[in-house]
Amino acid sequence: xxxxxxxxxxxxxxxxxxxxxxxxxxxxxxxxxxxxxxxxxxxxxxxxxxxxxxxxxxxxxxxxxxxxxxxxxxxxxxxxxxxxxxxxxxxxxxxxxxxxxxxxxxxxxxxxxxxxxxxxxxxxxxxxxxxxxxxxxxxxxxxxxxxxxxxxxxxxxxxxxxxxxxxxxxxxxxxxxxxxxx
Ligand SMILES: [Zn+2]
Numbered sequence: 340x341x342x343x344x345x346x347x348x349x350x351x352x353x354x355x356x357x358x359x360x361x362x363x364x365x366x367x368x369x370x371x372x373x374x375x376x377x378x379x380x381x382x383x384x385x386x387x388x389x390x391x392x393x394x395x396x397x398x399x400x401x402x403x404x405x406x407x408x409x410x411x412x413x414x415x416x417x418x419x420x421x422x423x424x425x426x427x428x429x430x431x432x433x434x435x436x437x438x439x440x441x442x443x444x445x446x447x448x449x450x451x452x453x454x455x456x457x458x459x460x461x462x463x464x465x466x467x468x469x470x471x472x473x474x475x476x477x478x479x480x481x482x483x484x485x486x487x488x489x490x491x492x493x494x495x496x497x498x499x500x501x502x503x504x505x506x507x508x509x510x511x512x513x514x515x516x517x518x519x520x521x
Contacts, residue, residue, distance in 0.1 A: 342377050345500050347489040350464035352381050354406050355486050371395045378456050394453025401457050405464050409487050413478050429461035481505040
């Protein structure tokens, strides 16, 4: 299954590495390699960081905290302190480095290890939680779906992760209900 990039944010796209198949949850991060593939796809990068099993375990722990934070945020419930602590701990590891390129310099995030990648994701989550964009964070309106996105549409009416999947299913269901009640 391909990665989904419908979240409009690095943190929501990261949460969306867990999807619901026909019934069960499917985890698209099944190896350290798949974590790196996801990161490179998400950031249009081509890093070749060596990741280990521990990085994958840490990534899933971070993802659980972000999911819980999102679940609570969209319900306007306060975040759990343990999730805030983990996000801070991970985010605090983000390091920026000055690099020279030709005759100028650029400031970049250090992305040399699994901890660096997770720090980048955690920071994106902290920035989202602390910004006005948080009120545009939504869970897909389908009960069965577990995908999150930041609604960047002008009218702020986006309900579905995708019109092709959940949105279409709902349209078909409504149509079916209508024809049945005739
Ligand atoms: Zn959906």
